[in-house]
Amino acid sequence: MPKVLPEHFAELYNRFQASISRHDCGRWCAPLNGGSPICCSTQDAVPIVHRAEWRLLKGRTDLWRPFKPYDANTRKIVGSLHHSNCAIECKGAAFCERHNRTLACRAFPFFPFIDRKGAFIGLSYYWDFEDRCWVISNMQIVEAEFLKEFVDAFEYLFSIDPEEFDTYKSHSANMRRVFSRRGQPIPLIGREGGFFKVMPKTGKLLPMTAAQLPKYGPYKSPAAYARAVKQAQGTQPDDGREVTFAAE
Numbered sequence: 001m002p003k004v005l006p007e008h009f010a011e012l013y014n015r016f017q018a019s020i021s022r023h024d025c026g027r028w029c030a031p032l033n034g035g036s037p038i039c040c041s042t043q044d045a046v047p048i049v050h051r052a053e054w055r056l057l058k059g060r061t062d063l064w065r066p067f068k069p070y071d072a073n074t075r076k077i078v079g080s081l082h083h084s085n086c087a088i089e090c091k092g093a094a095f096c097e098r099h100n101r102t103l104a105c106r107a108f109p110f111f112p113f114i115d116r117k118g119a120f121i122g123l124s125y126y127w128d129f130e131d132r133c134w135v136i137s138n139m140q141i142v143e144a145e146f147l148k149e150f151v152d153a154f155e156y157l158f159s160i161d162p163e164e165f166d167t168y169k170s171h172s173a174n175m176r177r178v179f180s181r182r183g184q185p186i187p188l189i190g191r192e193g194g195f196f197k198v199m200p201k202t203g204k205l206l207p208m209t210a211a212q213l214p215k216y217g218p219y220k221s222p223a224a225y226a227r228a229v230k231q232a233q234g235t236q237p238d239d240g241r242e243v244t245f246a247a248e
Contacts, residue, residue, distance in 0.1 A: 004084075004161050006056035009103070016106050016153035017099070021141040026093060028134035031234025032218060038132045039108045040093035042067060045129070046077055047104045048085050050161070057088075061100040064088045084163075103153070109133045112154045113188055114169040116176075116203045120158070122196065123150060123189040124175060131217030138219070140210040142189060151191045176200040187213055 026037030038044045046067055049057070057064050067087035069075040078087050090096070113124040125136050135141070158165040176198070179186050185197035188205070195208045215221075218228030229236045 004050060004052045006052050006059065008160050009050070009053040009056045012103055012153050012156060013099070013106075015156060016103070016149045018143065018145040018149045020135065020146050021143055023141055025135050025138075025141075027237050028219075029132060031229045031236060032132070032232045034232075035234070037093050038129060039105065040090070040096070042074075042089045044132065045108070046074060046087050047089065047102050048077075048081065048087055049102050049104065051084055051086055053102060054086055054088060057100060057102070061097055063090050063095065063097050063100050064102075065090075082163075103157070106153075107150060109136055110150065110189075111171060112150075112168050113175070113186075113198070114165070114172040115198070115205075116173075118169065120151075120154065120165075120168075120191065121188070121205065122191045123147070124172070124186055124198075127175065127178065134219060137213075137215040137217075139187065139189060139195065139213050144193060147189060147191070147193060176203070184214075 029038045067089040069078050109125045110123040180200040188196040197208050218225045
């Protein structure tokens with residue numbers, strides 16, 4: 001297997017620069033998370049990177065540092081990492097350098113979904129964040145350019161590191177098991193665009209509309225969002241109604 005090098009991740013970063021949406025998605029979850037976007041807080045998500053990616057980042061910025069576990073759960077996360085990976089953390093959303101975001105940051109909350117036959121068929125999401133990440137309840141806002149660059153970047157990653165493909169194949173299988181137990185289909189953005197649902201027990205792929213995309217937690221309705229923001233003692237964005245619930 002060819003060795004994965006820092007320059008491979010430099011190429012990945014060049015290929016994957018598009019924003020997930022024209023909306024600043026962090027504005028919608030931050031009021032529920034002490035003012036910080038879910039994806040930018042290690043209280044919610046610990047960035048995991050390949051050691052070659054970490055070497056690249058260390059050579060071009062001081063934004064990142066090794067992550068230090070702070071409880072049993074984060075010690076478990078770090079302790080279970082493959083030897084080729086490590087956990088890091090940044091200085092916070094206020095100091096973000098978009099050109100120095102990790103691959104995990106660029107892709108969040110999505111991962112490449114691999115079907116039972118081993119085909120990369122589209123994007124699904126990290127379901128642990130359903131009740132916290134605004135994007136998961138508003139997948140209709142994902143831009144075509146983001147989708148194109150996401151697919152290109154992960155195809156390139158799989159070509160240089162086949163173990164990454166195996167990791168996402170396993171993660172996709174785990175999602176099918178979880179959603180099968182739930183009795184729910186898996187929402188998917190097709191790699192060529194459009195929305196689909198994967199029937200977890202059979203793997204069958206069926207089309208769906210934006211209006212049929214599921215909503216979770218505080219993003220189920222304007223009233224639920226308003227209540228959640230009030231409970232969190234946050235401030236609701238002025239345009240929250242028209243953007244946050246655009247697919248109602």
